[in-house]
Amino acid sequence: MSENLENINPKLYKKLDDREITVEEQDEDVADEFDAREIFxxxxxxxxxxxxxxxxxxxxVEQNLIEVDDKRNRVDVKFTPTIPHCSMATLIGLSIRVQLLRALPSRFKVSVEIAPGTHISEAAVNKQLADKERVAAALENSMLLGVINQCLAPKD
Structure with missing residues (x-):
């Protein structure tokens, strides 16, 4: 298996602590805006x-690479592949997009892009991820959707 991996030994990072939920956030009568931490x-x-x-x-994915404009109903996520020639970048971007489309209200316009300067095919991958018809067609491919669903499935 390891001979097929592009990045055999990826660098690991410390996970952020869980977000503390405030009393205001628990109050169903208070409308709270989406923020970068919630998207993260x-x-x-x-x-x-x-x-x-x-x-x-x-x-x-990093919280500081997420921008939310709740008033304009926009969420912009930039992500950084682990290596500059990562062939999984489009799949990762699709997984992020699908997760957000499933989780956010339909009023949101979601943009998912590779962070500038972090991938050799950045422009091509970003163009694919921004093309609604290509994304829709990709999601109609049952094999690809199966792989995306594996990426989105909670760990045991």
Missing amino acids: DIIRNINDPEHPLTLEELNV
Whole structure:
């Protein structure tokens, strides 16, 4: 198996502590806005397609690379592949997009991109991830959707 891995020994990072939930956040009568930490919490536990690790543990997703404009209903996520030639970058981006589309209200426009300067095919992958028809077509492919669902499945 290891001979097929692109990044045999990825660097691991410390996970953030769980978010403390405030009294205001628990009050159902108070409308609270989405913020970068909430979006991070939605995507942090996505499984890497090559390793039994999460995107947070590999530092592929970081809270400081997430922008939320609740008033304009926009969520922008940038992610950093573990290596500059990662062939799984599109799959990782699709997994992030699908997780957010499933978790967020439909009013949100979601943008998922590779962080600038972190991948050799950054422009091509970003173009694919931004193309709604290509994303929809990819999600109609049952094999690809199965792989994405494995990435999104909670760990045991």
